[in-house]
Amino acid sequence: MFTGIVEGTGAVRDRTETDDGLRLRIGVDGFDDLHHGQSISVSGVCLTVEEYGTGGASGSDGGEAAGDEPGWFEVFLASETVAKTYLGGVREGDAVNVERAMPADGRFDGHVVQGHVDTVAEVTGIERVGEDWRFTFEIPEGHGDYLVDKGSVTLDGISLTVAEKRDGEFDVAIIPTTYDLTTLSEKSVGDPVHLEVDVIAKYVENMLDGYV
Numbered sequence: 001m002f003t004g005i006v007e008g009t010g011a012v013r014d015r016t017e018t019d020d021g022l023r024l025r026i027g028v029d030g031f032d033d034l035h036h037g038q039s040i041s042v043s044g045v046c047l048t049v050e051e052y053g054t055g056g057a058s059g060s061d062g063g064e065a066a067g068d069e070p071g072w073f074e075v076f077l078a079s080e081t082v083a084k085t086y087l088g089g090v091r092e093g094d095a096v097n098v099e100r101a102m103p104a105d106g107r108f109d110g111h112v113v114q115g116h117v118d119t120v121a122e123v124t125g126i127e128r129v130g131e132d133w134r135f136t137f138e139i140p141e142g143h144g145d146y147l148v149d150k151g152s153v154t155l156d157g158i159s160l161t162v163a164e165k166r167d168g169e170f171d172v173a174i175i176p177t178t179y180d181l182t183t184l185s186e187k188s189v190g191d192p193v194h195l196e197v198d199v200i201a202k203y204v205e206n207m208l209d210g211y212v
Contacts, residue, residue, distance in 0.1 A: 010098045
């Protein structure tokens, strides 16, 4: 489980396409507790660490960290993940949001985020409002019922609050810290984002199915 409080951004160092999917190597700073089999959120997609290295130290494969990278980890995306997310289109140098799974004794600052992306949405507007930003996103077909004013939503792994919902789109307010520490600062109108709706809404829908 994740909280949507992104720890920082990593950069795609390498991508290798295989018959079964895609393998990505991602460079990160300060992640000194990586281990094989660890769950990690990459721009909102829950993936599993296969190999890793930290500043030239041996990784899970017994090798050395590549080049002068301060640290890195590798993840594999199965064909279904490639098809349902935009990670299949990332290239070397692209930035991604990274969050390690929440520890059992950790502070819960965001909301329940599974890392199970529901769909890919599109940025339809970006406006500077004082020191903040207001981002507008489309509401993909079939997902409008899960979004409510002042409700939680996850975009590219970031826990955010719906500021306003309208027909076919919704807004979120982005504070400077979130803008600076995540990939939102690199987004433009027309760019894709991973959308994960609040899982609580799904449970409510399931429990009420057949009653309303």
